[in-house]
Amino acid sequence: MTLPAPSIDIFCHVVDNLGDVGVCWRFCKALARDQGCYVRLFVDDFDAFAKIEPSLDKTREIQHIESVEVFHWSHMVIDRLYHGCADAVIEAFACHLPDKVNDMLTLKPVPPVWIDLEYMSAESWVDTHHAIVSLHPSTGLNKTLFFPGFTERTGGLTREKGLIEARQAFQADITAQNQWRESVGIPARQDGVTDISLFCYGVSPVEPFLRGLACSGQPVRLMIPAGVATDALTRFTGVRPVPGETVVHDNINFHNLIFLSQDDYDRLLWSCDLNFVRGEDSLVRSVWAGNPMIWDIYKQPERAHIPKLWAFHDHFWAGLDPECREILDFFSAMWNEEGRQDEMIPAHRLLACLPALRDHARRRSLEQAAQDDLATRLVAFIREQMKNQG
Amino acid sequence: MKFAQELRSGNVITMNGNLLLVTKSEFSKSGRNASVMKFKFRNLKTGSPSEGVYKTDEKFDDVMLEHKEVKYSYADGDNYVFMDGEYNQFEVSKDFMEDALKYLEEEMPCEIVMYEGKPLSIELPVKLVREVIYTEPAVKGDTSGKVMKPARLATGHEIAVPAFIEIGEKIEIDTRTDEYVSRAKVA
Numbered sequence: 001m002t003l004p005a006p007s008i009d010i011f012c013h014v015v016d017n018l019g020d021v022g023v024c025w026r027f028c029k030a031l032a033r034d035q036g037c038y039v040r041l042f043v044d045d046f047d048a049f050a051k052i053e054p055s056l057d058k059t060r061e062i063q064h065i066e067s068v069e070v071f072h073w074s075h076m077v078i079d080r081l082y083h084g085c086a087d088a089v090i091e092a093f094a095c096h097l098p099d100k101v102n103d104m105l106t107l108k109p110v111p112p113v114w115i116d117l118e119y120m121s122a123e124s125w126v127d128t129h130h131a132i133v134s135l136h137p138s139t140g141l142n143k144t145l146f147f148p149g150f151t152e153r154t155g156g157l158t159r160e161k162g163l164i165e166a167r168q169a170f171q172a173d174i175t176a177q178n179q180w181r182e183s184v185g186i187p188a189r190q191d192g193v194t195d196i197s198l199f200c201y202g203v204s205p206v207e208p209f210l211r212g213l214a215c216s217g218q219p220v221r222l223m224i225p226a227g228v229a230t231d232a233l234t235r236f237t238g239v240r241p242v243p244g245e246t247v248v249h250d251n252i253n254f255h256n257l258i259f260l261s262q263d264d265y266d267r268l269l270w271s272c273d274l275n276f277v278r279g280e281d282s283l284v285r286s287v288w289a290g291n292p293m294i295w296d297i298y299k300q301p302e303r304a305h306i307p308k309l310w311a312f313h314d315h316f317w318a319g320l321d322p323e324c325r326e327i328l329d330f331f332s333a334m335w336n337e338e339g340r341q342d343e344m345i346p347a348h349r350l351l352a353c354l355p356a357l358r359d360h361a362r363r364r365s366l367e368q369a370a371q372d373d374l375a376t377r378l379v380a381f382i383r384e385q386m387k388n389q390g
Numbered sequence: 391m392k393f394a395q396e397l398r399s400g401n402v403i404t405m406n407g408n409l410l411l412v413t414k415s416e417f418s419k420s421g422r423n424a425s426v427m428k429f430k431f432r433n434l435k436t437g438s439p440s441e442g443v444y445k446t447d448e449k450f451d452d453v454m455l456e457h458k459e460v461k462y463s464y465a466d467g468d469n470y471v472f473m474d475g476e477y478n479q480f481e482v483s484k485d486f487m488e489d490a491l492k493y494l495e496e497e498m499p500c501e502i503v504m505y506e507g508k509p510l511s512i513e514l515p516v517k518l519v520r521e522v523i524y525t526e527p528a529v530k531g532d533t534s535g536k537v538m539k540p541a542r543l544a545t546g547h548e549i550a551v552p553a554f555i556e557i558g559e560k561i562e563i564d565t566r567t568d569e570y571v572s573r574a575k576v577a
Contacts (some may be wrong), residue, residue, distance in 0.1 A: 094424040094445060116445070118424065120419050123418075123420050125416075125420075129418060129426060129428055129443045131427070132441060132442065132443045134441075134442030134443050134444060135406060135440070136448075137403070137448060137449065137450045137451070138449065140405070140406045144443075145443045145444075145445075302418055304420060305420075307420060308420045311420075366487060
């Protein structure tokens, strides 16, 4: 007998940038579309959300988008319109539930499955901390920290149904790639030219990297998402980037992209030879893209991000040709560790490794995709908890 | 009230009307994730074990219990025997010791926790000095940023230490987080 899909409330507080709401939105769509869940998403910053989902009407408090019921999370909306919890209530990324929702958790005869959805990590401790149902000290309810990750013992990664098949079909079809490129203002694929997408933080060592690319003499096309590395690009080329325009500087063509939707960004990752990705959503998407990536990890005080970076490398790049691994590690250290930017290795050494990196990334992407995704694991966990609670 | 991050092995808390002894606590922090504590508990009434994972800013009701200053003497089967300054002996079951076993050495000073007149568990000093029994040699020229490596103590417990630490060196450890603090100062 197939159990009905659970209903789920997800609360998302936008801290900075678009990463958190981007992850939540993908996840909600996967829960609704692939798992059949009734999902209510509460987001406190509709300006940020609208950049990710252009069909969002910022003037409406409630709306349905792609089978998800979207709420503007404000005290007024919660007070007026939140009348009861779903089967499961999720705090995304350690946000705190509104007081009214907190109160309602204890009012249901059978309490909802209460989950704190954390950021993903490949660190080994996640395996032993994931999904441990824990008695909450002040409410007496059960609450569970759910950790997305890369192993069978974690919550897995968001991957909607059919994603890998769509990516493989796209990568096998040059005509489809070029048609898509034309639609977003990127020139067609060209033999002998390396395409690199550059999505990075403002503090990243873009200029040393560009100098390295220039020294390599190899023809390179850089695809730069709107608003990224503007100052560094201006200093290097002497021209302030304008979305939709191209700047040619020596052997590098700078393609300043218009703002891309999540689907279009996926296609960018699928069609570039190397992807610089920042934060967590774009890293996971680059894993599914099966192309080499340099992870620009979100910087934390006391270098707390560094073990997380290397845990990912040790997981994803395990078994890579040692020489390429050394170059990749060195480059990633330079890209992510403060004070190491003067150690820039010649970019041509990284470019020379791209075929080996791509073969490895394709294989690891498929191995990762053989595991259940985050939505599947979360729904299974919720069902199990609902069964245990009777 | 105590924050989860302040709870240590040997502390007792109340949850849902039960008195729970913390027998093991583990701190983890990475990237953007909230810092978390993983605890193992033992119910003082039923003896049943349980565990939980909490954000470090979660608040718990802790229970103040009597403490006595003691030193570890010897193991007697599954019990560990401690002695105070007046040569009174106190036995603590292995089941209630978990975290402490990582650092237990003869004559180690610590505090025994008493509950209803009986010895219950021990609390370790916040900082301890221990000798590294084994660790891999440092890799020369390692510039990858992976600067930590495992080091084994006499109890068999391993902690992460900087690459420059060598076998035989004494190091200071924070027992709350199991983290290396520094090279021990030579007396």
